[in-house]
Amino acid sequence: MNYQDILTKASKGLKNLKGNVIDVVEVKKPPTLDYARHLAKIVSKLSPLVGNMIEYHVCVELNKLDWGEVGSWKRQDPGFPDTVFEGNINPAPGIEIKTWFPLATEITARFKDSINHFKQNQTYVALLAWLPEFIIYGKPKIIDVWVDTAWSLAKARDAHYHRPPDYLIFEPENTSERAANLQQSNTNGYKFQGDAKAFQEAEKIVAAWGKEGKRYSPSRSYQKKLRQLRGKYPYRLDTNYAKIDRIGHQGVENFKTHVLDSVIHQHSLREWSKLIKDEEWKTMDWIKNLM
DNA sequence: TTATATCAGGGGTTCTGTAA
DNA sequence: TTACAGAACCCCTGATATAA
Secondary structure (H helix, E strand, C coil), X not given: CCHHHHHHHHHHHHHCCCCCECCCCCECCCCCHHHHHHHHHHHHHHHHHHHHHHHHHHHHHHCCCCCCCCEEEEECCCCXXXXXXXXXXXXXXXXXXXXXXXXXXXXXXXXXXXXXXXXXXXXXXXXXXXXXXXXXXXXXXXXXEEEEEHHHHHHHHHHHHCECCCEEEECCCCCCCCCHHHCCCECEEEEEXXXXXXXXXXXXXXXXXXXXXXXXXCCHHHHHHHHHHHHHCCEEECCCCCECCCCCCHHHHHHHHHHHHCEECCEEHHHHHHHHHCCCCCCHHHHHHHC
């Protein structure tokens, strides 16, 4: 088995997690409709906790597959990726797990890691959509799973965001000499904040970089040019940078549509989402049917 | 020695204005 | 009406530096 074989097998295993219930926490059935209304608005707050439980669950389930003497999956928290295969395999395959509560306003997970880390495609990303069994109460249930390479996400992200001089992506600085807690591994996005005149000037500078000047590159020489630009004009750090919902990755987009169109308890998730946002709750009967 | 601050990172969500 | 971008927010961990 090489690292690609391991990842292929693990991906299949991950997709089989669809329908799994995480039997460690449960939201009790609301006693009244009024409380159901309240619950519908706050159940998303469980997401960080459930996210961690799912990460743990994934690792346990992966180890139920037969890996012979090759090695086993280990959870890393903190650390990247969340799950790595420990054994004599080089490079070590890994899976980064992202969770999504599809009744939230967007997929909020971010993916900031530098594309430089994924040259050998040794890391995959799994996106797991979860909901309580009865939409607003019950145990968390994995309703769908999507897997692709970390490289493809990083590539889509860099292509989507990088538009000099308006938007710049920066690779992490070389921090290998620093202590562990001061080492950087994430990219960051910066948005132009200057006026129109400054922007025109900046555009001229970028034009002088030549034909490939607007194409993103993590290379040192290109990053140096970007840093000069950022030094010369005002930019702000973009805190929404790398949200996987916004990077325009075709696979993520397809998965999103598929999940939102899937029907659970007689209605699509798109419809449930709309209902919960509806102030008047005209369709309260839907909730009644759950209770 | 202990407490606090800082930096890098992890997991997320919501609300608002504008453009399509 | 919906999609998207922008701004802001919540919670947390762990390693290290510095002040008390």
